[in-house]
Amino acid sequence: MPTTRFHPYHGQNIRLSNDDMVAYRETSFAHALVFSEKPLLPGEIFLLEIEKTERGWSGHLRVGLTQLCLADHFELPQYALPDLANMGRSWISAVTKTHNRMFTSNNQTSQEDPSSHETVLGSTDVILTPRGKVHRSMLQPSCRAAYRERNVRDRLGPRDGPGIGGGGDGFTQDSILPTDVGSRIGIMFKVTNNEARMHFIFNGEDQGPSDDVIPYRKGPLFAVVDVYGTTKQVRIVQLYGVTTLQNACRDRILQLIAKKDISSLPLPKKILQFLSYEIEL
Incomplete structure (x- = not known):
């Protein structure tokens, strides 16, 4: 299967790299x-990882689906919210630090708790999708890298419960926020009873269905x-395609070590560059 990439048509302040995957x-x-x-x-799950953030701004990543025709090269607005959403045929939500439920297209909080819905991911370690099988661990964050970065950055001690903050590797699944470096954000839509609803998957957790019914038969959804x-920077996590095994190995290594520790490993330079996403082997 082909590698998942970003479309060549994008905002004027965006630079694509790594074969249009970053x-x-x-x-x-x-x-x-x-x-x-x-x-x-x-x-199908479209999965991103946040690789860089930048202080000095408010707000965070916005994600969703659109039926607008990219081949028309329509004039891109400044923002996804509210500009792109107001153009119609687009369903967008802002990712927040405490994001734990779906939003409607006008970004109002859904009244239903996502835990009351059956997850689209199932209950096994292997998730079946129309493009192939996905191991659940691929949806989970580059945890320890992000966790250690937050500890160094904040130095605030315990924040979210036992085992978080302080010294040592006290990582738990709640140690990383959806907006942190290392967080993984998935986008998909599911058709049930001929109705399509959008789902977000934050660090391996389905956030429940959107309130909006998406007219999926009226055109392709990007x-x-x-x-x-x-x-500041996001990367597509390859769940499918020819690079899946390489990325799976690299992602698993990065889940066990902090990215800032890579340079100290006793490995050949080419391997260190590979782990840092500077080259493909």
């Missing part, structure tokens, strides 16, 4: 829209991402 906002906090290169299939505010 999106970096070069300046400002606006004009940073990017899209999936190809439309999503029902049940993932849309706004590298907005404090979010």
Whole structure:
């Protein structure tokens, strides 16, 4: 299967790299829209990892789906919210530090708790999608890298419960916020009883269905991402395609070590560059 990439049409402040799998906002906090290169299939997961953040801005990543035709090269607005959403045929939500439920298209909080819904991910370690099987661990964050970075950055001691903050490797699944470096954000839509609803998957947890019913038969649905505010750089996590095994190995290593510790490992230079996403083997 082909590698998942960003579409070549994107906001003016975006620079794509790593074979169009990494999106970096070069300046400002606006004009940073990017899209999936190809439309999503029902049940297909488009997965991102936040690689860099930048202080000094408010707000965070915005994600969702759009039926707008990218081949038309329509004039891209500054922001996904509210600009792109107001153009119609787009369903966008802002990712927040405490994001734990779905939003409607006008970004109002849904009244239903996502825990009351059956997860689209199932209950086993292997998740079946129309593009192939996905291991649940791939949806989980580059945990320890992000956790250690927050400890060094904040130095606030315990924040969210036992085992978080302080010294040592006290990582738990709650140690990372959806807006942190290392956090993984998934976008998908599921069709049930001929109705399509969008789902977000934050660090391996399904956030429940959106309130909006998406007219999926009226046109292809592309993932849309706004590298907005404090979010500076995102990378597509390869769940499918020819690079899956390479990325799975690399991602698993990075889940066990902090990225800042990579340079100290007794490994050949080429391997260290590979772990830092500077080259593909």
